[in-house]
Amino acid sequence: MLKISKIITQNVTVANLTGKRHMLTSARLLANVESSSGNSNPDEPIDITNPFQKDPQQCILCKHNIHPHYKNVKLLSQFQSPYTGRIYGRHITGLCKQKQEDVEKAILRAQQFLLMPGYHKDLDFLQDPKLFDPEKPVRPHKY
Amino acid sequence: MPTYELALVFRQLPRTELISVIKRTAEAILDKGGIIRKLENLGTRALPHKLSEHGVVHRTGTHFTIAFDSAPTQISDLKEEFGRDIDIVRRYVFKVEEPLDHKCTLHEELLPPAYRKDVQELIDIAKRKQKPKYNYNSGLDYYPFQK
Numbered sequence: 001m002l003k004i005s006k007i008i009t010q011n012v013t014v015a016n017l018t019g020k021r022h023m024l025t026s027a028r029l030l031a032n033v034e035s036s037s038g039n040s041n042p043d044e045p046i047d048i049t050n051p052f053q054k055d056p057q058q059c060i061l062c063k064h065n066i067h068p069h070y071k072n073v074k075l076l077s078q079f080q081s082p083y084t085g086r087i088y089g090r091h092i093t094g095l096c097k098q099k100q101e102d103v104e105k106a107i108l109r110a111q112q113f114l115l116m117p118g119y120h121k122d123l124d125f126l127q128d129p130k131l132f133d134p135e136k137p138v139r140p141h142k143y
Numbered sequence: 144m145p146t147y148e149l150a151l152v153f154r155q156l157p158r159t160e161l162i163s164v165i166k167r168t169a170e171a172i173l174d175k176g177g178i179i180r181k182l183e184n185l186g187t188r189a190l191p192h193k194l195s196e197h198g199v200v201h202r203t204g205t206h207f208t209i210a211f212d213s214a215p216t217q218i219s220d221l222k223e224e225f226g227r228d229i230d231i232v233r234r235y236v237f238k239v240e241e242p243l244d245h246k247c248t249l250h251e252e253l254l255p256p257a258y259r260k261d262v263q264e265l266i267d268i269a270k271r272k273q274k275p276k277y278n279y280n281s282g283l284d285y286y287p288f289q290k
Contacts, residue, residue: 062247071185096249112235113150114204117191141253 057140059096060131061103068102070109073116078131079103082121092137144212145238146180151225152233153205154196155187161205164230169209171224177213196232204232210239 061068068076079088087107090100110116149172153164169179185206193202213221218236225234256262277288 056247056250057253058247059249062249067242094249096247096252098243098245098248109235109237111191112233113206114152114190114194114233115185115206119192122191139253141255 059094059099061095061099068099068106070106070113071115072106073110073122074125074128076103076107076110077116077122077125078128079107080116080121081134082126085117085119085121088132088134089137091139092132092134094132094139144178144214146210146212147218147236148239149209149211149221149225150233150235150237151207151209151231152190153207153230154199154201154232155203156205156230160230164228165207167228168225168231171221172209172211172213175213175217175221177211177217179209179211181208181210183208183210194232197229201232 066075070076079093080086081088087104090097093100093103095103107116111118116122149168151168153161156164165182169182172179185208187203187205190202190204193200195201222234222236225231251259277286
């Protein structure tokens with residue numbers, strides 16, 4: 001118990017230095033310790049969720065809560081190759097399955113409605129900032 | 144009645160004629176028992192590529208959308224009617240769908256293949272499809288079948 005309280009105090013001092021995130025984890029630790037303090041034996045391992053668990057990764061459209069729409073040509077043309085006009089795949093764009101599907105559907109719709117060229121990128125959007133690097137077609141992974 | 148969106152590209156027209164074309168298309172929808180919800184002008188601009196329609200080559204066009212409610216059975220008739228109109232270069236009807244509220248599944252898709260749900264399903268299917276095989280460690284000291 002002493003050790004745990006030590007850890008918590010350390011965590012708290014760190015939290016003061018580094019900010020919210022650590023505060024949250026230490027708060028989680030505290031709550032868990034309180035709930036498990038009913039155990040009679042203090043030497044038993046305590047049951048807590050992993051305090052170092054990272055937040056689940058989100059794709060760029062989900063993160064900003066953007067729904068691709070066929071009239072939003074400026075956004076859609078960012079997912080198109082400037083050389084061939086082809087839609088970049090999921091391994092390049094780094095989107096989740098659903099959003100990639102939505103983007104592809106919206107691009108096809110815009111091309112049919114003559115808002116977007118199919119064989120090249122619109123010249124007005126050539127200088128737009130890049131959301132991803134097509135030269136490195138590998139999704140981020142930890143293995 | 145489901146809500147549809149009609150995306151139209153008109154050929155380059157002076158203002159008065161453009162108004163008459165829009166009126167014509169809107170009245171066609173109303174005549175078929177539809178209800179118009181929204182008219183939206185997206186402006187006149189150069190088309191992404193030249194295209195020939197009704198025997199004329201078009202390089203500029205006016206984009207216009209009409210949101211309307213109509214019976215699904217009337218859609219093909221409307222499309223056919225707009226297809227005959229010389230002033231309409233492109234027409235495209237689709238259902239209006241509210242954006243789905245979905246949670247990002249990226250963190251699941253980034254797992255190693257053995258931990259992904261869709262891969263696990265594939266492995267299950269492959270296992271189910273395998274033929275039963277004679278087990279050589281079955282305790283018998285001979286192969287019981289004809290070789």
